[in-house]
């Protein structure tokens with residue numbers, strides 16, 4: 001994983017976005033989301049072949065993106 005100032009760089013949008021840790025209150029799950037392209041991951045293995053689009057991810061679980069309660073847990077989740 002590529003880091004920028006201790007934050008994980010999104011492998012999908014080529015350095016434009018950073019991956020933040022979030023909690024989806026509706027689902028009681030932790031999810032990792034790019035702040036730029038909304039690629040998302042369900043665990044800390046943030047690799048290009050494993051991302052899901054956040055909107056699609058939520059909708060397959062019956063939640064609309066605009067209604068989802070997503071809590072920002074910050075960018076400092078990745079410990080080297």
Ligand SMILES: [Zn+2]
Pocket residue numbers: 010011012013014016017018034035036037038039
């Ligand atoms: Zn991205």
